[in-house]
Every structure is written in C-alpha cells, then in structure tokens.
Amino acid sequence: MGRSSKAKMNRKRVLALSIVAFLTTSLTSACAGKSEDGSKSSSQTGTSAESNNSTKDKEPFGKYNDELDIHFARATDDTIDTYALANLPGETIENNFWLDTYRDELGINVLYDWVVKGDDEYLQKMNVTIASGDIPDVMAVNATQMVQLADAGLIQDLSGVYDTYATDFTKEVMNQEGDSPFLAAQIDGGLYGIPVTAGSVDSVDLMWIRDDWREKLELDVPKTTDQLLELINKFAEEDPDGNGKDDTYGIGVAGSPNVFGGGYGGLRGFFNAYGAYPSIWIEKEGKLAYGAIQNECKTALKELNNLYEDGKIDPEFGVMDSGKAGESAAAGNCGVTFGQQWLSLVQFQTNYNNDPEAVWSAYPIPSATDQPSSVQADLGTNRWLVVRKDFENPEAVIKMTNLFIEKCWGETGDNAKYYAPPDAEGVWKLSPVQVSMPYKNIQAYLDIQKAMENKTTDQLTGEAKSIWDKLDRYYSGSEDGKSVWGWERIYGPAPSSYASIHEMQENDRILLNKFVGAPTETMTEKMSTLEKMRDETFNKIIIGESDISEFDKFVSDFKKLGGETITKEINDWYKTVKE
Numbered sequence: 001m002g003r004s005s006k007a008k009m010n011r012k013r014v015l016a017l018s019i020v021a022f023l024t025t026s027l028t029s030a031c032a033g034k035s036e037d038g039s040k041s042s043s044q045t046g047t048s049a050e051s052n053n054s055t056k057d058k059e060p061f062g063k064y065n066d067e068l069d070i071h072f073a074r075a076t077d078d079t080i081d082t083y084a085l086a087n088l089p090g091e092t093i094e095n096n097f098w099l100d101t102y103r104d105e106l107g108i109n110v111l112y113d114w115v116v117k118g119d120d121e122y123l124q125k126m127n128v129t130i131a132s133g134d135i136p137d138v139m140a141v142n143a144t145q146m147v148q149l150a151d152a153g154l155i156q157d158l159s160g161v162y163d164t165y166a167t168d169f170t171k172e173v174m175n176q177e178g179d180s181p182f183l184a185a186q187i188d189g190g191l192y193g194i195p196v197t198a199g200s201v202d203s204v205d206l207m208w209i210r211d212d213w214r215e216k217l218e219l220d221v222p223k224t225t226d227q228l229l230e231l232i233n234k235f236a237e238e239d240p241d242g243n244g245k246d247d248t249y250g251i252g253v254a255g256s257p258n259v260f261g262g263g264y265g266g267l268r269g270f271f272n273a274y275g276a277y278p279s280i281w282i283e284k285e286g287k288l289a290y291g292a293i294q295n296e297c298k299t300a301l302k303e304l305n306n307l308y309e310d311g312k313i314d315p316e317f318g319v320m321d322s323g324k325a326g327e328s329a330a331a332g333n334c335g336v337t338f339g340q341q342w343l344s345l346v347q348f349q350t351n352y353n354n355d356p357e358a359v360w361s362a363y364p365i366p367s368a369t370d371q372p373s374s375v376q377a378d379l380g381t382n383r384w385l386v387v388r389k390d391f392e393n394p395e396a397v398i399k400m401t402n403l404f405i406e407k408c409w410g411e412t413g414d415n416a417k418y419y420a421p422p423d424a425e426g427v428w429k430l431s432p433v434q435v436s437m438p439y440k441n442i443q444a445y446l447d448i449q450k451a452m453e454n455k456t457t458d459q460l461t462g463e464a465k466s467i468w469d470k471l472d473r474y475y476s477g478s479e480d481g482k483s484v485w486g487w488e489r490i491y492g493p494a495p496s497s498y499a500s501i502h503e504m505q506e507n508d509r510i511l512l513n514k515f516v517g518a519p520t521e522t523m524t525e526k527m528s529t530l531e532k533m534r535d536e537t538f539n540k541i542i543i544g545e546s547d548i549s550e551f552d553k554f555v556s557d558f559k560k561l562g563g564e565t566i567t568k569e570i571n572d573w574y575k576t577v578k579e
Helices: 005-022 027-031 050-057 078-087 097-106 119-132 143-151 159-165 168-174 211-216 225-237 268-273 295-309 322-330 341-345 347-354 395-409 440-454 462-475 485-491 497-506 521-543 550-578
Strands: 068-076 108-117 138-141 206-210 281-284 287-290 336-339 360-363 375-377 384-387 510-512
Touching (some): 068 395, 108 395, 138 143, 143 384, 168 395, 225 295, 268 295, 268 375, 295 521, 341 347, 341 485, 341 497, 347 485, 360 485, 360 497, 384 395, 440 485, 440 497, 485 497, 497 510
Antiparallel strands (some): 138 384, 206 336, 206 360
C-alpha cells in the first residue's frame, strides 16, 4: 500500500517527538546486544547464524541444528491462571508443555523479556517498550503500534518468509475470512506483521430476550423494530416477573466506554436494526464513509431517547459500564439487551443460577424496514506478530505458527491436548504464538447439531467434543450440569447464539468493516478523540441533555476536527485494494 514520502516522514516526526516526550531513550538502542547473560544480540541469541543455515532449506517444520533462543513479550489473564495452569501441576507461563513442544520439535527455546497480566497492562508496557526502542525479537502488537515500529525501522518485512515457509494448511486457516487480516499489515508494499487471526463472525451482536417473559405475555419474537419497541414497552410496564412491583426495565443498556462494545448492553445491535453502523466504515456510492455520521444513526438515537424518557432504560445507564449494567440482567430486572454470543456465560448464567425459570435466547437483529437488517462485525484480527529488524531467523515465527495450527486443527494434531482439553480449558494460551481458525466456532456448532440429529454425539472429536461434553452435562439434568447452562445457549439448537449467527451468515447479513488497513496518519493522531466525542454526544442525546439537533453539530465537528482528512486518507487506501 503505497503512502506518500511526505506522509511517512510526517508520521515519523510525530513518532519521534512522542518518543522524546515519553522517554528520552534513543531508538538506536534497538540494536543493543544481549550477551550470554540474557541480553539481546544483534545477530541472534544462543547460537550463530552459521549454525542455523540448515533452516534455509524452506522446510516448514524443519528443526534447528542448534537451539535457537527467541525473546518474546506477553500477557497473561485469569483464564490461564484459573483454568489452565491450575490444572497443570508444576507448569508455569515460562515453563510448560507448549514451550516444550517448540523446543523438542523445532529446536526453538522461548524466553520472555517481560510478562504482565491483562490487556491494558500489556498495551501500556508495549508502548513503553516501543518508545525505548529496545524491543524483543518477536511481539504481538496492535495496528497502530505496528505502523509506529515499521516507520521507525524497528521491524522487518515478512513477505518472503511467510510465502516461503507457511504451509498450505496455515495459509488456508489464515485466509478463511479473505485477505482482510493481512491488509492492515501491508505497509509500503511489505508485510510487517503476521495476523493473530480470530473469527469476525464471533463479534456480531445478537438480540437477547427473556423468552420466559415473552411467552408469558404472549408476544412474538421481534422481526421488526416496531415489534421490538412493543416488546421493550411491555417488559417495562406489564410486570413480566410477576412480583407485583414496578421494578423491570425493557432494555439493558451500558453507557460509555462500552456503548459500542460487544459486551452486555452495547448498542451496536440496536443501531444495526436501523441500518446504522456507528463504529465501522461502510461503503456508500463506491466510497467509504464513517457510519457514525450517517442519518440512520440519528433515527436510532431518537428512538433511544424516547425509550429513556419513557422510563424503559435504567436512568443511571450513562454512568454504568458493561459489567455494572449487566447486574440488572443478573438480578432479573431486564428482559432485552444486545451483545455478543458469550453473554450467556456471564450475566445470564448468574440470572439462571438465581432463577432456573429464566430463559435467555439469542436471536438475529430485527429490521426497521421491509428488508432484513445487516449486523456489523469487527475484524477478528486485532493483533499482529512483528519481528525485530535485525533478528536473523524471522522464518522461526512462521514455523511456530505452522506448528501451532497443525497441533490444534491439523490431521496429525491433537486438539484435545493442545487446544481444548476438558480438564484444563484455555491451554492454547500458554503458547506465545496464538492463531485461531476463524470459522471454528461456527463449525463446532454445525458438527454438534448434525451429531445430535444423527445420534452420533459419541463420535465427535476435537473442540466439538469438548463443547458437547458441557452440553451433555446440562442435558443430564444434574446439579453440576446447571453450571454449564450458558454453553447450551451458545451452541445448542435454535434459538441459540450460533444458530442465529449461522442464519445471518447464510443469508449474507453480516457486514464487515470496510476499512481494514493500517491506521492512517490522521487516524493515529485524532481518531480516539473523535470517537470520544461521538460517545459523549450520543450519550447526551439519549438521556436528553442534548437535543437531537446536536447530532448535526457532531457531524460537522467530526469533519472539521480531522474526520474529513481521515475519510480522504481511507479512500486513498480503498482505491488501492479495489484495483
């Protein structure tokens, strides 16, 4: 993707200035060596390039003659601690069977320069690391960080090693959703990151409904927004829980910063029902346009304001994040919300634990017109593996990716060991290289439904078997089975999460963000500010602090404060990918 020399130089100046302001460390420290005591070497750590010439034979699983040390950085999370390591005695994030596998089969020794817990902490630590210029051999970064590193000359073009070393199966898995995950990593004609692929379809919002309430009030599943509004009104007004109190809200809504997130109470699905896409770029008349400034958003905002003024939304929603807002559903005070496929594992599971009569079901998004609505999907890939400029064995990252994919989903692999063992959930996160098969969850759902229909569930394998074991526990009616009710709401028969996602996918109702390139210069500088302005404006309109006319002012301000320039930059990019 060609960028003008001027744009690139400007961005380099911005980066340099920010680095100086942040840390006074020179970027030239990136070439600093590590000695035998563990510090980095400009050649490579633990072995010489000469001794590893055998790896240039282009074998995708070729083992290094001499052990190759690779320095990574990484984050951990509660899943790793609670489910994986807790059930693997003696293993740690720095010493586990995944790292043993890379050492035994590829001759690669993984070392961590630093480990932090949580995505936020990782982002902050990575920003500090990038600013210092002293980066690990390999690290997972977001798109903005990747552009910064590429413009600073700290990482290398991986086009050649990917084309040469990636197996056919690796390329098949990583291209399940087309070339979108790679486009963001294409900078000035090179490929500067290997996508940490994930499923975009998994990110779509669904309409979640308390079906036991709906059936009690003898209402149909909403297919239109008018029917949805009727359902919301009746859930708020007609005592669906039967306790004789005015204590239910029609719809659960989360405020900033989660108003357009995929967690409980996000409003993307509600907006999508009106043909509005407030957090992605859409195509209009052959060009890309930002969804938040289209008139369809104005229509959705009017309806949300009406619901708020009529008492159908919790009056405190504006100061409640997704977790806090979800407490309303867990307590049985709300009957409709929007969010991703996993909500039944958290808020709705708690609601079910408290009230076994509660039945939450996931449905496709309704429509404000006589045509089915489309629901927006985020690009599943939001991290890329980058390789330090002077690291002499970049092909090692591709080999690790090959091995990870093969062990998890390949013909010679063992999904039950490396990805989804029943007694140590999340073990795949112990690997420093984590690539997902984008359509694996949809496929698991389809495999389970086919096996249930044919009464062959005992023949399920891999991830489908692991999921079925949970569903089977629930279907058994045991007390233990109640704890996995949420899994059945995701993978069970319709109305479930993946039944609805599959329906929307089959009917071409999933709309991917049309802009999947690397952040433009102006996006990097101003988009976060513009998004904050969007969230604040929309929240104020919903709660009535601002008149609906404020939307028009927001559109004007968005354009003047950088949005118009961003739109031009994005369309310049769009021309290159359409050609």
